[in-house]
Amino acid sequence: MGEYEVYTYISSLPARNPSPTTTTPHQLYNLLATLNLQTHHHDHPPHPPLPNPAPPTPLRAPFPHPPPPSPNRPPQPPLPFPRTPHITLHLKREDHSSPLTNSGNKYRKLEYLIPDILSAHPQHGGLAPGPAHGTASPPTSTSQPPQRTTTLVTEGAIQSNHTIQVAAVANHLGLETVVVLHKGAGGGLSASTDKEAFLRTGNVQIAGLLGAEVRVVDSSTIAIAIASGKGEGEKESVVSRVLEELRAKGKNPYWIPSGASLHPLGGLGYARCAVEIAAQERGRDIEGGRRVDYVFVACGSGSTVGGLIAGFKLLEKMEREEEKVTQRPPRKVIGIIISPTQSLACHQERVLGFARQAAGLIGLDPQREVSMDDVILDDRFAGTRYGVLDAETKEALTLMARKEAVMLDPVYTAKVFRGMKHWVQEGELARDWTARVGASSGYGHDQERVNALLMHTGGQSALSAYADVE
Numbered sequence: 001m002g003e004y005e006v007y008t009y010i011s012s013l014p015a016r017n018p019s020p021t022t023t024t025p026h027q028l029y030n031l032l033a034t035l036n037l038q039t040h041h042h043d044h045p046p047h048p049p050l051p052n053p054a055p056p057t058p059l060r061a062p063f064p065h066p067p068p069p070s071p072n073r074p075p076q077p078p079l080p081f082p083r084t085p086h087i088t089l090h091l092k093r094e095d096h097s098s099p100l101t102n103s104g105n106k107y108r109k110l111e112y113l114i115p116d117i118l119s120a121h122p123q124h125g126g127l128a129p130g131p132a133h134g135t136a137s138p139p140t141s142t143s144q145p146p147q148r149t150t151t152l153v154t155e156g157a158i159q160s161n162h163t164i165q166v167a168a169v170a171n172h173l174g175l176e177t178v179v180v181l182h183k184g185a186g187g188g189l190s191a192s193t194d195k196e197a198f199l200r201t202g203n204v205q206i207a208g209l210l211g212a213e214v215r216v217v218d219s220s221t222i223a224i225a226i227a228s229g230k231g232e233g234e235k236e237s238v239v240s241r242v243l244e245e246l247r248a249k250g251k252n253p254y255w256i257p258s259g260a261s262l263h264p265l266g267g268l269g270y271a272r273c274a275v276e277i278a279a280q281e282r283g284r285d286i287e288g289g290r291r292v293d294y295v296f297v298a299c300g301s302g303s304t305v306g307g308l309i310a311g312f313k314l315l316e317k318m319e320r321e322e323e324k325v326t327q328r329p330p331r332k333v334i335g336i337i338i339s340p341t342q343s344l345a346c347h348q349e350r351v352l353g354f355a356r357q358a359a360g361l362i363g364l365d366p367q368r369e370v371s372m373d374d375v376i377l378d379d380r381f382a383g384t385r386y387g388v389l390d391a392e393t394k395e396a397l398t399l400m401a402r403k404e405a406v407m408l409d410p411v412y413t414a415k416v417f418r419g420m421k422h423w424v425q426e427g428e429l430a431r432d433w434t435a436r437v438g439a440s441s442g443y444g445h446d447q448e449r450v451n452a453l454l455m456h457t458g459g460q461s462a463l464s465a466y467a468d469v470e
């Protein structure tokens with residue numbers, strides 16, 4: 001199977017948006033030095049260009065000669081040489097993934113829901129009872145009159161990033177949005193010293209500005225808890241009441257579960273993103289045109305990790321068919337759990353389910369080709385509660401801001417970066433790599449350089465609700 005066929009596999013899916021999202025990874029050059037990954041040498045990598053450099057423009061009269069380097073961007077001192085293996089850090093700016101308000105990882109997912117939302121007979125978007133809760137309505141017969149969606153309904157914790165991306169997409173499609181925000185979900189609200197501000201700033205403010213109808217409820221139950229069987233009754237009553245109420249008003253609501261993960265198409269966006277990463281490797285956006293060997297990404301509702309796993313499995317299959325697989329160990333996706341509420345086993349089951357769901361849609365055999373061995377989740381950085389910024393996570397957030405001028409978010413990406421930093425600084429990544437390379441005699445020679453990619457999945461729009469963080 002060639003490159004073209006993979007694109008065809010994914011792009012021929014009916015739910016594909018005609019202009020899929022792309023973001024370009026860039027190197028975390030200053031952090032590399034700060035994390036002390038390199039010890040000495042002249043063979044340091046060249047200073048990378050700024051991400052997305054502007055097209056060159058001719059210098060005008062005030063600058064007859066190229067201006068001197070800006071004092072804000074002093075030349076980088078030579079970097080010392082790596083220990084073995086040499087790890088290079090990259091950042092993929094999924095926080096720039098959308099042209100709409102406050103982009104982030106949910107935009108890629110929603111791209112794949114749009115055709116169903118807009119169809120005359122949506123196949124999904126209902127609130128199905130039982131284990132498939134929130135996943136699908138029974139398919140409607142096409143002989144029925146059109147059931148066009150009028151209103152997107154979704155839910156989340158008070159500072160949910162997902163809900164504002166749903167509202168942004170709804171505006172773009174000319175639909176209404178109802179957003180249900182659960183006061184009891186996570187600990188952000190209870191840990192805040194200014195609860196009143198937490199309830200109206202950040203994403204709550206943005207949802208309002210986007211014109212979404214925001215309903216703040218006392219409950220604590222969002223879809224992830226439902227998936228584990230907890231709080232079923234409570235959730236049924238909150239969401240089904242909203243849907244019934246809208247139907248009674250003649251509206252046609254379309255239900256998108258929290259994080260879109262329980263939606264049957266929710267994993268496709270990140271399956272495609274895996275293909276995009278592989279294309280960027282070949283396009284030399286990744287150092288030396290090498291592979292991304294490790295991907296660190298937040299695991300909240302779970303379909304971002306699940307989709308990436310499925311996409312990389314498809315790429316591996318292609319590579320095997322092209323007999324490239326002996327060159328390098330498979331890319332490893334490490335999902336960093338951001339909430340300590342549920343057990344690791346519960347997260348693993350859920351992510352495996354999402355990975356298999358996406359795998360089935362992109363042409364893999366889900367049961368045979370995706371297994372629990374592919375699901376690597378790390379729950380050591382979840383902190384005390386969902387939405388609560390512990391001291392180490394805050395330190396990681398400020399380190400990234402000060403060294404790379406990249407703002408992470410307090411709920412997801414700061415925890416992921418903390419995890420990645422730990423894997424790198426404590427030598428876990430190097431040991432893991434060495435063990436994997438050593439386990440096979442078939443890999444090629446180029447194993448001393450390893451690329452790790454941090455997925456910046458967005459979420460900075462919640463920062464103003466975290467005014468205590470400074």
Ligand SMILES: Cc1ncc(COP(=O)(O)O)c(C=O)c1O
Nearest residue numbers: 161259300301302304457458459
């Ligand atoms: C900024 C941000 N990053 C990562 C995630 C996690 O993605 P997922 O829910 O697919 O696990 C979320 C989910 O809400 C998010 O808002």
